[in-house]
Amino acid sequence: MPAALLPAWGQDGSAANVPAGGAGGMGKTPAAVSVLSIVEHPSLDALRDGLHDELKAAGYEDGKTLKWAYQSAQGNPGTAAQIARKFVGDRPDVIVPIATPATQAVVAATRDIPVVYNAITDPVGARLVKSMAPSGTNVTGVSDRLVAEQQVAFIRRVVPAAKRVGVIYSPGEANSVTAKRQMQEVLERQGMSLVEAAAPRSVDVGQAAQRLVGKVDVIYTSNDNNVISAYEAVIKVANSAKIPLICADRSSVQRGATGAMAIDYYTMGRQTGRMVLRVLRGERPGDMASETSDRLDITLNLAAAKKQGATISPELKAEAKEVFGE
Structure with a gap:
């Protein structure tokens, strides 16, 4: 994204879109919150539900004090851009885009409506904010950035003899490219190697996994929405070839990966909801620093581990x- 698309909070530094709740909280007009997800899969759905539950807990009720709109782009960046333009035309009080492509679409479409992003590994690298400090624009949010050193350490605990780590990633997802680069740097420092397999579309995920067979000791997947949306194809290859499958997504373990050291996306959704509430109560997004989730939990699937060796x-x-799978 060109630097010119970095948003600004109004042209005169004032709040161009006044929240329905106002500085004192909920007003008479329902607060309008529009949510755009790049794709539907269990983790992003949990994030959305956590956001909704946080608003509900604060007293915002659908159809009464809350006008809630949710749409998925079904993994298509072009569709995300169309939905983003529609949401901007609706003039909600806050737009919450989930994942990098959705956020890029929203940020390109508005410079004044408050944007609270979520599930972005590298918001700075994606040119959404200049730093994690208060942006001075209409954008803030929560990053799901993972520390590569921690991920590699977890891989070595599950597969101590691993030397070659296969990574399936989407070249078009900035978060996925960043995660792959960071993993490669850490692996090389530890005398290990990364073997990459690109999957530009969800239909390519299974073939990408198959290309790793015979070349790697373990397969690792990051918070790549394209890959996660087609994860059963990766599980099928891992089970058949007896390659341990490690991921950064809790729901993928439940579906059939061996294990993960992962963020709780529902909890992150609640965290995002608290930021949205601050905006609805009158705070400017540009005055709010971007946040990250420091909470990582280990999730294991013993049945999957047995299948994958x-x-x-x-x-x-x-x-x-x-x-799972005891």
């Missing part, structure tokens, strides 16, 4: 917040 130590199992 991984041995889970009693120590790791004891540390897990959730264990």
Whole structure:
């Protein structure tokens, strides 16, 4: 995205879109919150639900004090741009885009409506904000950035002998490209190597996984929405080839990956909801620093580990917040 698309909070520094709730909280007019997700999958759906529940807990009720709109772009950036333009035309009080492509579409479409993003690994690299400090624009939000060193350490705990780590990623998702680059840097410093397999579309995910067979000791997937939306194809390859599948997404473990050290996306949705509430009560997004989630939980699937040839130590199992397939 060109730098010119970085948003500004009004042309004169004033709030160009006054929240329905006002500085004192809920007003007589229902607060309008529009949510755009790049795709539907369990983690992003949990995030959306956490956001909605946080607003509900604060007294915002659908059809009465809250006008809630939600749409998914079904993984299509062009569709995301169309929905973003529609939402901007509706003039809601806040737009909440979920994931990088959705946020890029919204930020390109408005420079004044408050935007509270979520599930973006690298909001600075995606040219959405200049830094994680208050932006001075109409944009703030919550990043799901993961520390690559922690992810590699978890991989080594699950597969101690691993030397070659296969990564499936989407070249068109800035968050996925960033995560791959960071993983490669850390792996190389630790004497390991990364073997990449690109999947530009969801229909390419299974073929990308298949290309890794015979070349890697473990497969790792980040918070790549394109890959997660077609995760059953990755699980099928991992089970058939007996390659341990490690991920950064809790729901993917429940679906059939061996394990993850992951963010709780429902909790992150509640965190995003608290930022939205601040905007509805009159705060300017540009005065609010972007946030990250520091809470990481270990999730394991023992049945999947057996299928994929991984041995889970009693120590790791004891540390897990959730264990499936016992």
